[in-house]
Amino acid sequence: MNTVEIHIKRRPSPDAPQHWEVFEIPYRPNLNVISCLMEIRKNPVTKSGQQTTPPSWDMNCLEQVCGICTMVINGRVRQSCSALVDNLDKPIKLEPMTKFPNIRDLIVDRSQMFDHLKRVHAWIELDGTHDLGPGPRMDQEDVMERYAYSRCMTCGCCLEACPQYDEDHYIGPQAIAQVRLFNMHPSGAMDREERLQGIMGDDGITNCGNAQNCVKVCPMNIPLTKAIYEENRETVLYGLLGWLKK
Amino acid sequence: MAIRLSRTFILRKLHQLTGIMPLGIFLLEHFYTNSKALTGPADFNNAVRDLQSIPYILFVEIGGIFIPLIYHAVYGLVITVEARPNNLYYPYARNWFYTIQRVTGIILFFFITFHVLNFRFGLIPGLNTMSVAHHVDQSFDIVAREFKMVPIFIVYVIGITATVWHLANGIWLFLVDWGITIGERAQRLTGYACIAFGLFLLAVGINAAIAFIHPGGLLGKFM
Ligand code: HEM
Ligand code: SF4
Ligand code: SF4
Ligand code: FES
Numbered sequence: 001m002n003t004v005e006i007h008i009k010r011r012p013s014p015d016a017p018q019h020w021e022v023f024e025i026p027y028r029p030n031l032n033v034i035s036c037l038m039e040i041r042k043n044p045v046t047k048s049g050q051q052t053t054p055p056s057w058d059m060n061c062l063e064q065v066c067g068i069c070t071m072v073i074n075g076r077v078r079q080s081c082s083a084l085v086d087n088l089d090k091p092i093k094l095e096p097m098t099k100f101p102n103i104r105d106l107i108v109d110r111s112q113m114f115d116h117l118k119r120v121h122a123w124i125e126l127d128g129t130h131d132l133g134p135g136p137r138m139d140q141e142d143v144m145e146r147y148a149y150s151r152c153m154t155c156g157c158c159l160e161a162c163p164q165y166d167e168d169h170y171i172g173p174q175a176i177a178q179v180r181l182f183n184m185h186p187s188g189a190m191d192r193e194e195r196l197q198g199i200m201g202d203d204g205i206t207n208c209g210n211a212q213n214c215v216k217v218c219p220m221n222i223p224l225t226k227a228i229y230e231e232n233r234e235t236v237l238y239g240l241l242g243w244l245k246k
Numbered sequence: 247m248a249i250r251l252s253r254t255f256i257l258r259k260l261h262q263l264t265g266i267m268p269l270g271i272f273l274l275e276h277f278y279t280n281s282k283a284l285t286g287p288a289d290f291n292n293a294v295r296d297l298q299s300i301p302y303i304l305f306v307e308i309g310g311i312f313i314p315l316i317y318h319a320v321y322g323l324v325i326t327v328e329a330r331p332n333n334l335y336y337p338y339a340r341n342w343f344y345t346i347q348r349v350t351g352i353i354l355f356f357f358i359t360f361h362v363l364n365f366r367f368g369l370i371p372g373l374n375t376m377s378v379a380h381h382v383d384q385s386f387d388i389v390a391r392e393f394k395m396v397p398i399f400i401v402y403v404i405g406i407t408a409t410v411w412h413l414a415n416g417i418w419l420f421l422v423d424w425g426i427t428i429g430e431r432a433q434r435l436t437g438y439a440c441i442a443f444g445l446f447l448l449a450v451g452i453n454a455a456i457a458f459i460h461p462g463g464l465l466g467k468f469m
Contacts, residue, residue, distance in 0.1 A: 075334075075335040076335050076336070161332065161336050163329055163330045163331050163332055163341070163344060163345075164328070164329065164330075165330075166328075166330050169328065193247040194247070197247070197250060200250070200251065200252055200255050201252045201254070201255070202252045202253060202254040202255075203254070204252060204254065204255055206254060206255050206258035206259065206423075207254070207258070207328075208423075209325075209329065209344050209347075210340065210343075210344060210419055210422055210423070211338075211340055211341045211343075211344035211345075212338065212340035212341065212344075213332070213336045213338065213340075213341050216336065216338050217336070223430065225422075225430070225433065226428060226429055226430060228422075229422045229425055229427065229428040229433075230425065230428055231425075232422065232423055232424060232425035233424070233425020233426075233428065234425070235255075235425075236259075236424050236425050237425075238249065239249060239251055239255060239259075240259065242249045243249060
């Protein structure tokens with residue numbers, strides 16, 4: 001019978017060390033990595049016949065729009081729901097992302113990204129008890145560009161592949177692209193300076209080393225390097241030349 | 247809102263700026279002076295003499311070269327230590343350039359230390375003991391004597407190549423880091439321009455070195 005061998009890097013609890021476990025499941029056409037994990041979960045026995053605990057992982061949409069199932073597959077970060085077994089080298093090696101705290105097995109804690117979004121004011125102030133009137137009109141080209149940035153699903157691929165992102169030393173391309181998204185909006189621009197300050201700190205935009213892995217691995221094809229370089233221009237003008245206006 | 251600048255923001259911007267100015271500009275001037283060797287020892291020695299007669303030369307050397315160089319080099323090593331290269335799993339061209347920028351930086355650190363002690367001060371034991379800058383009528387001969395030793399010449403060829411790579415890619419980095427180049431097409435086009443400029447600089451730099459051991463450089467007979 002045709003089988004698929006799967007190696008999983010496991011961690012029983014947040015402070016336990018990691019170890020590899022090898023599984024083997026029957027091959028079916030159109031398997032993806034999540035369906036392999038579900039198969040293993042039904043009967044968690046390793047290839048060598050040892051009983052073990054069912055592996056844990058995160059999943060939700062199963063169509064590469066939520067980003068929660070992201071993991072490192074054969075050394076490269078990507079969504080496991082859209083990773084088709086037929087297209088992968090065997091044996092398949094599954095690891096949790098390495099740049100975020102690993103909670104258990106393939107699950108990581110991505111709250112760093114949420115904290116970064118809060119720091120850069122990644123929303124538009126719209127609340128009011130009175131009628132605010134119609135929103136401002138926007139250039140169609142800006143709308144298209146903003147649409148690209150708005151597709152970010154906070155999956156973390158860009159941060160995992162970034163050689164400068166480690167232990168939260170760098171705010172990273174994901175948050176910088178959101179600064180671009182909201183600074184381009186006529187109402188969002190009212191908080192422009194707060195966002196720029198948010199990416200000019202010690203872990204700010206200047207930590208980018210231009211390796212450009214982020215833009216290569218982003219599953220939503222977000223033009224991340226363009227966003228970073230736009231914000232480089234904004235921060236240079238604001239941070240270095242801004243005093244000339246005062 | 248008051249503009250607040252973090253320490254890292256200022257240090258990084260200074261690092262990027264010193265790479266271009268003064269260091270990049272100085273490298274162009276350096277290759278220009280070296281190329282004087284193409285037309286013979288007398289022209290090269292005169293060029294060194296002219297440089298030595300720059301007013302306030304001590305301040306120019308210390309403030310314009312030594313301090314920016316030491317700052318860029320030391321902070322460059324700090325940046326290098328922070329890197330987590332991952333080229334094997336993400337083998338893209340820019341990712342390789344990222345790693346090579348750091349590797350050439352380390353090479354440059356050792357090469358420039360050697361080069362300055364060797365020629366500016368004549369302090370490498372067993373090699374030249376005279377400062378090129380302070381023996382202007384023998385400058386060419388001092389360099390030629392060192393370059394006739396094959397291992398030394400190879401060290402200089404490696405050093406020149408690493409420097410040219412570091413500057414050519416560094417210009418591209420500066421353009422994006424200061425938000426001059428932004429879009430994807432502009433990134434590609436400035437990339438080609440930097441490659442062309444790098445190849446030109448490499449030819450000029452290596453040919454100037456050859457001029458010290460082979461009159462007139464590579465094209466000696468034709469010029
Ligand atoms: C002496 C040892 C040196 C070391 C250790 C070093 C290290 C580095 C490093 C690590 C970077 C990348 C910075 C980043 O990506 O954020 C860099 C950038 C750069 N270096 Fe150097 N470097 C050295 C010497 C030089 C010299 C001699 C020059 C000029 C010829 C130079 C010109 C540049 C330029 C133009 C950049 C681009 C700045 C930017 O990122 O915008 N470097 N250097
Ligand atoms: S371009 Fe910057 S943000 Fe993107 S992967 Fe490289 S270092 Fe990280
Ligand atoms: S920018 Fe792309 S890779 Fe990064 S978190 Fe958003 S969707 Fe994921
Ligand atoms: S489960 Fe939503 S992206 Fe994979």
